[in-house]
Amino acid sequence: MTARTLEGKTALVTGGSRGIGAGIVARLAAEGANVAFTYASSKQRAESVASAAIEAGGIAHAIHADSMREQDVADAVTATVDRFGGLDILVNNAGGGVFKAIEDLTMAEIDTMLTVNVRSVVVAIRESLPHLGEGGRIINIGSVNAVRNPFPGLSVYAMTKGAIASLTNGLAKELGARGITINNLQPGPVDTEANPADGPNASNLLTAMSTDRFGTVAEISAFVSYLAGPDAGYITGANLNIDGGFV
Ligand SMILES: NC(=O)c1ccc[n+]([C@@H]2O[C@H](COP(=O)([O-])OP(=O)(O)OC[C@H]3O[C@@H](n4cnc5c(N)ncnc54)[C@H](OP(=O)(O)O)[C@@H]3O)[C@@H](O)[C@H]2O)c1
Incomplete structure (x- = not known):
């Protein structure tokens, strides 16, 4: 049984309908948070993600909010606070990439990566901060590609995740005195629909890793729950690789 270390806390997770985000929702709810x-x-x-969390004894609530739209992100923060009476934990997970040579990327593809992976994170943090108090937690889901790119076709995606690393580092200085931590998890390959462990790129990715397998959503979610919890108050401004030894 999962310890209920987040009892009484309220979390907002962006992009919780699938993949890593869905795992984070399940884990935080299992630990007692209103999610x-x-x-x-x-x-x-x-x-389904909300129903499964509720059936497992947790509290979860789905909000339609397109991270491409500033107002949707702001409204999602407001809806969370209205429903649960506050906000303690923000997890910026929504994101994705288009992986191809830079001269083949369309303007729409570039704009989407910049807007969802970077701008919406800034907006979510800006809108959440008035509600976060002492003990508040911001956890970004970046990528190990922010610092390691062994393959071509990753450059703009990597740039967006590098921006998240810089944001995390810089914001820690603004938030530390308020008792709010901000950290950036940088996963390596994790088995999701966006990057299936049995997909066409899997064997190539494994050549850059020390483990002989992809990470799991549960492994990333467990790390997020630790960073969200009371034992992680001295970790801030950190870019933390969880990547199977990706080089
Ligand atoms: N999987 C990996 O190997 C890996 C490695 C490193 C980092 N990451 C990062 O981890 C995060 C999650 O990746 P994943 O593999 O779980 O991806 P995924 O399976 O494709 O799931 C993406 C999630 O983000 C949501 N999302 C996408 N665009 C959105 C938008 N405009 N507005 C709101 N929500 C949006 C999706 O919701 P809808 O379906 O409703 O659009 C979905 O819930 C991303 O930031 C990714 O860059 C993943």
Whole structure:
């Protein structure tokens, strides 16, 4: 049984309908947090994530909010606070990449990566901060590609995740005196629909790793729950690789 270390806390997770975000929602709810989470297009799956968390004894609430839209992100923060009476933990997970040579990227693909992976994170943090108090937690889901790129086709995605690393580092200085931590988890390959462990790129990715397997959503979620919890108050401004020894 999972320890209920987050009892009484409220969390907002962006992009909780699938993949890593869905795992984070399940884990935080299992630890006793009230969890609101956003989705853009996967309504049914978001409802399933919420139902599963509730059936497991937790509290979860799906909010439609497209991270491409500033107002949606702001409204998701407001909806979380209205429903649960406050906000303690923000997890910026929504994101993704288009992986191809830079001269093949369209303006729309570049804008989407910049907006969802970077701008929406800034907006979510800006809108959440008035509600976060002593003990508040901000956890960003970056990528090990912020610092390691053994393969071509990752450059703009890597740039967006590098921006998150810089944001994390810089903001820690602004938030430390307020008792709020901010950290950036940088996963290596994790088995999700976006990057399946049996997908066409898997064997190539494994050549850059020390483990002989991808990470799991549960492993990333466990790290997030630790950073969200009371034992992690001295960790801030950190870019933490969880990557199977990706080089
Ligand atoms: N999987 C990996 O190997 C890996 C490695 C390093 C870092 N990461 C990072 O981890 C995060 C999650 O990745 P994942 O593999 O779990 O991806 P995924 O399986 O594709 O899931 C992405 C999630 O983000 C949501 N999302 C995407 N665009 C959105 C938007 N505009 N507004 C709101 N929500 C949006 C999706 O919701 P809808 O379906 O509703 O649109 C979905 O819930 C991303 O930031 C990714 O860059 C992943």
